[in-house]
Amino acid sequence: MATWFNTGFWASVARIILRNRIFILLILAGITVFLGMQWKNMRFTYTEANLLPDEHPVNLEYNKFLEIFGEEGNLIVLAVKDSNLFQPEKFKLWNKLSKQLNAFPEVDLVISTENLQTLVKDTEKEEFKLEPFLKEEPTSTEQIDLLKSKLFNKLPFYEGLLFNKETQTIRIAVYLDKDIVNTSVRKDFIFNDFNPLIKDFEEESGLDARVSGMPYIRTLNSQNIVDEISIFIGAAMAITSLIFFFFFRSFRATLISMIVVTIGVMWAFGILGLLHYEITVLTALIPPLIIVIGIPNCIFLINKYQQEVKKHGNQAKSLQRVISKIGNATLMTNATTAAGFATFIVTESKLLKEFGIVASINILVIFILSLLIIPIVYSFMSLPKHKHLKHLNKRWIEGFVNWMEKTVRNYRISVYVVSLCLLIASIIGIYQIRISGSLIEDMPKKAAFFKDIRFFEEEFDGIMPLEIMVDTKRRNGVMKLSTLRRMQDVENVISETPELSDPISVVNLVKYSKQAYYNGNPDFYQLPNTQENSFLLAYAKKSSSSAGLLKSFVDSTGQTARITTFMKDIGTDKMERIEETLWNKINKVLPPDRYDVSMTGKAFLFTKGTKYLVRNLVISLALAVFLISLFMAYMFRSFKMIIISLIPNLLPLLVTAGMMGFIGIPIKPSTILVFSIAFGISVDDTIHFLAKYRQELTENKWKIRKSVYAALRETGVSMFYTSIVLFFGFSVFMISSFGGTVALGGLVSATLLFAMLANLILLPSLLLSLERNIANKAVLKEPNFNILEGEVEEEKKEKEKVSD
Known part of the structure; x- marks a missing residue:
């Protein structure tokens, strides 16, 4: 039976291919057209790679956070570190930029010196109200100096969010509409509206505006992926065709091989569209991979054809032997290569699973294309000339x-x-190998946006959000003074951690409320005592402005609060140590029997996903070894x-x-x-x-x-x-x-x-x-x-x- 499969089966395949050449070419052309029509379904990813399975506990916690507080990665920040900003004309342009950004429908909220609101006490109505920081546009350096002094010395609530007091770096915080953050609208807005506006500001003011934030980074990074696909395909085509020509010294053989891999690339894009898979940093590698893996198939087939022609000069016999002799061997080698990629399917990571499925399918596809196209095309051509066979005897x-x-x-x-x-x-x-769970480590180091990431790490301790969600298990439990003090203890640990920015939460708002109650004196920017808390709450309950601010930090029931901090680009080891330190403090001050506390955020999710994939690496590699060992056992017994x-x-x-x-x-x-x-x-x-x-x-x-x-x-x-x-x-x-x-x-x-x-x-x-x-x-x-x-x-x- 095995002998028949090797001799009879492949002899039959050779006869079928060579007797139905036109029909097979028409079928291939039809499939190519059909898959070409699927290109319209290709989509580029607009979200970070989620490396964890949907049902993983860390994923479930993140989804729970999104349900309560919505998308957390919607902040874009602009900053200027230049004393010239505080000149009247340049400061005016800075405030104008803020107004222009706020006018876009894609922007939900802008916080800057132009529209900054300060919390003040209304003694008559016994409530807090918001007053504009800028009551009128400053026209002199003296007026701006007064505003600077007030901003840097009397508004600690905004420190870290809008300014760095030590370096006097000023920021604008732009919150995008949460509904468009993970859609193509975000990309259109940033490239068509946002970036041109920033460029105009820089040209008009002569200032260097730094830009960062997860939506901005994701957009530029995704565009880099798109730009590199064509570069990879072109480079792979160029290098493999040059090497192929160097070996064979035949334009005809090189052209045929390029036709095969070009059709393979078209099918690869078509299969991505047919399956409705997103083009990610991994699936973008598949088309050039098909070129690299497809060329060896062409080498085996064309080399065998030329050897047969040199041996006996009979074209029909040569083509029949190419299929019957090389077909089986090439099938087995492509099958083992596909098996290596297919092992990623068992990782349960959507990112790797899709990569494994598409890559393994396309490796088998390029084998079929090579086996069909090369013998058929050569059957319509004359026999290779003597000069095309010289490479078989290279010294x-x-x-x-x-x-x-x-x-x-x-x-x-x-x-x-x-x-x-x-x-x-x-x-x-x-x-000595270390594990990296960094979201930005693989990003282009020479890109301007990467340099801006480092700038914001230095000035504001990072731009990647880390969220701690505190569930008090009872309605309005967040506003209890005991809960606020416990949360402050956790925040003190965060503030003492160099890799994390100063946190912002309802605790900051309550501190700000006390400062406002004491007529804006920054010495009172602290949590109230028990007596103060009662009349502060009385003021707050009457204040619609306080309620509006509170929504950002506490859910509608008052039961769950969030603590937001931002991370620097740190490795997995550091992140694990920080996580351990935080949990030690959290478990002490927020005991699990009274509070449900979870840690989440995109950066945290990515770190956990990397650890998960490393564990699955061993499984997928072991599976590859096992599958190929089975093949060897079946082959050699x-x-x-x-x-x-x-x-x-x-x-x-x-x-x-x-x-x-x-x-x-x-x-x-x-x-x-x-x-x-x-x-x-x-x-x-x-x-x-x-x-x-x-x-x-x-x-x-x-x-x-x-x-x-x-x-x-x-x-x-x-x-x-x-x-x-x-x-x-x-x-x-x-x-x-x-x-x-x-x-x-x-x-x-x-x-x-x-x-x-x-x-x-x-x-x-x-x-x-x-x-x-x-x-x-x-x-x-x-x-x-x-x-x-x-x-x-x-x-x-x-x-x-x-x-x-």
């Missing part, structure tokens, strides 16, 4: 193969010593061969992990992909080599050394070709402005280079050293699935003809 390739054979033959002990040293060094490096085949593929992964530790590349969502991707691709070389080795053993009557060297010479060239294409293809990602994408490209390239050397040097060395244990008919039984069976039969027939 430098022969020199590379000779070097490998010499190393395996004479320096096996050195190979083992080097491998052992690499293993030990890698284990040491692995212990030998446990010892499974172990030997895994060693040269796992060692490069360990070397890469160790390298990450030494270089300082952290484990994060982008670099997590490296291991499963590299393992799924590198194992292809092992399959090719061991399949050829198994065939040579049969042909050479179980003469181990002769079989190993023959397999090395036969597969070395094609493995070198494909590895070089993959190395430079993945290196394309290193031109990215995203740190994670750069790391992904560099690490996968390095891993595949190590894997090629391991499969061409370490694997043959192991086979020779363990020949007595593995190279016998009892261990290497007749395989269930021999991917080169058709080639064996053909070679037997050729030899029989020669002997006759």
Whole structure:
């Protein structure tokens, strides 16, 4: 049955393809048009990547927060750190900018010096009311100096929100409409309205306006992803076509390969649209990945075609053998590569699951396209000329193969010593790997908006919101003085943490109310005592202005409050220490039997998501190893061969992990992909080599050394070709402005280079050293699935003809 599948099945496939060429081309054209029509369904993501499953407790807490208080990532901040701002004309332009921003329908609220409201006591009505900070536009430097003095010295409620007292940096806080924050409207507003307005202000005033905030960062970051898709595709096309032409020296062969991968890219975008998946920082990598992985398929097929033409010059026979001989082997190698990507499906992370589904589907799709298009297109063309076949006899390739054979033959002990040293060094490096849960670490470091992030970290201690939600378990429990004092104790810990900004909550509002009651004296910016609390509440109950401010910090029932702080860009380790410190304090002052307290926010969510993915990395990689081991077992029916085949593929992964530790590349969502991707691709070389080795053993009557060297010479060239294409293809990602994408490209390239050397040097060395244990008919039984069976039969027939 297995023999029929390898010979009869693929012979039938070859006949079907070559006899129905026009029909197949029409079908492919129809599918391409259909998938092209699905491009309209492609959407670019407008939210941060949620790395956690929907039902994860941290996700549930975040959704609960959104239900009570709404979207928390809707703040854009502008700042100017320049004493010239306090000149009358420039200060006027600053206030004008605030008015213009407030006029946009996409903006819910703007807080600035222009519309700043101060809380004051109305003695007659016995209530608090809001008065404008600017009663009239200042026209002199003296007037502005008075306003500065009042702002910096008498309004501590706004410190950290609107100004930095020490550096005299001034901010404008722009709160976007929560309904448009996670939609395309946000992007249109920022690019079409917001950015031009800021640019006009800078040109007119001569001041440098810094801009940040999660909606702004997300928009510019998403646009960078969109811009890089075309760059990646163009660069991948350019580098792979150049390498392909260098190897084959044929414009025709290069053009055919480019047509195949171009259609593959079109199908990749179409499948994304068909499935209605968003284009994220990961799914944006799929089209160039298809180019990089598709070119090796073209190399195998075209190389085999040219070899057959050179051997006998019969085009029909050459095309039939290309499909029947290479089809099975290429299917198996693409299947293992797809399996490496498909393991991400089990992570339960929507981001990685979608990436795994689309990538694995498209890898199998590019195999089908290669197998159909290349033989069909060549069938309409004349035979390759002699100059197109010269690459089959290149001397430098022969020199590379000779070097490998010499190393395996004479320096096996050195190979083992080097491998052992690499293993030990890698284990040491692995212990130095850190985990990163930073939202902004992968963002373009040279981008202006990234520099602005660092500016706001320095001036205002961060821009990434961290929320603490306090449920008092009873109506109006938040306004009890005992609760306010407990919340203040937690806030004191936050204020003492250098990585966190000063918090803002209902506690600040109550302090401000006391200050207002004492006629704005900043010395009274503190929580009231029991006696003061009673008459402050009496004032507050009559004040509609106080109620309006209160809505931002307390829910409608008065039962749940929020404490908002902002984080700097910190690693997972620091975040865990901060979280532990906060929880220790929270559990002491807000005991769980009386209060339900939760910590949430986008930055917190991302940190937890990274930790979750790291745990799932082990599962997905183990699954990839298991699936490919099953394939090896089915193929060779030998446990010892499974172990030997895994060693040269796992060692490069360990070397890469160790390298990450030494270089300082952290484990994060982008670099997590490296291991499963590299393992799924590198194992292809092992399959090719061991399949050829198994065939040579049969042909050479179980003469181990002769079989190993023959397999090395036969597969070395094609493995070198494909590895070089993959190395430079993945290196394309290193031109990215995203740190994670750069790391992904560099690490996968390095891993595949190590894997090629391991499969061409370490694997043959192991086979020779363990020949007595593995190279016998009892261990290497007749395989269930021999991917080169058709080639064996053909070679037997050729030899029989020669002997006759």
